Amino acid sequence: MLLGISGGIAFGYFLFHYVGFDPQLALLTRNTFDPLQTLLERLGVVQTVMQTASEEKAHRNLMDVLENEEPALVWADSFQLPYNGRSETSDSYWDMQPLVVYGHDGHEAYIADRSSQGLRVDADTFLRARGRIKKDKFRVITLDLPSTDKLSGAVSNGIW
Numbered sequence: 001m002l003l004g005i006s007g008g009i010a011f012g013y014f015l016f017h018y019v020g021f022d023p024q025l026a027l028l029t030r031n032t033f034d035p036l037q038t039l040l041e042r043l044g045v046v047q048t049v050m051q052t053a054s055e056e057k058a059h060r061n062l063m064d065v066l067e068n069e070e071p072a073l074v075w076a077d078s079f080q081l082p083y084n085g086r087s088e089t090s091d092s093y094w095d096m097q098p099l100v101v102y103g104h105d106g107h108e109a110y111i112a113d114r115s116s117q118g119l120r121v122d123a124d125t126f127l128r129a130r131g132r133i134k135k136d137k138f139r140v141i142t143l144d145l146p147s148t149d150k151l152s153g154a155v156s157n158g159i160w
Contacts, residue, residue: 007158066102072100099114
């Protein structure tokens with residue numbers, strides 16, 4: 001249902017061929033470039049967004065959310081997160097993905113990210129992964145509950 005509300009599946013592709021790199025095919029599987037934002041807007045989810053270029057402020061923003069006993073939605077470069085097993089570490093590769101942080105003890109971040117098990121990442125590694133791309137750099141978002149009275153309209157908009 002959430003996939004449908006966000007706009008569902010569409011298809012597109014780009015073919016990249018750069019000198020010195022193997023050709024790559026990128027498949028687009030969504031009808032928008034920001035399906036999460038579309039989903040949240042259609043469901044009337046109020047978002048509190050904090051974003052900064054400062055590592056210290058970024059850490060403080062995250063800790064403030066966690067100290068308020070709320071989970072934090074953050075973006076991090078999946079190539080720099082060790083549990084993904086991606087060996088490409090050059091500046092040529094990045095993949096900013098949203099994930100949930102539910103704890104931080106000063107040494108490790110406790111993460112929920114596409115696994116049935118909680119994950120832990122060294123604090124410095126996690127901070128670097130969060131700061132990888134300027135557009136998503138050190139963003140922290142908290143979410144209110146969806147508005148149930150918007151559900152039928154959200155589904156209709158997704159179908160449309």
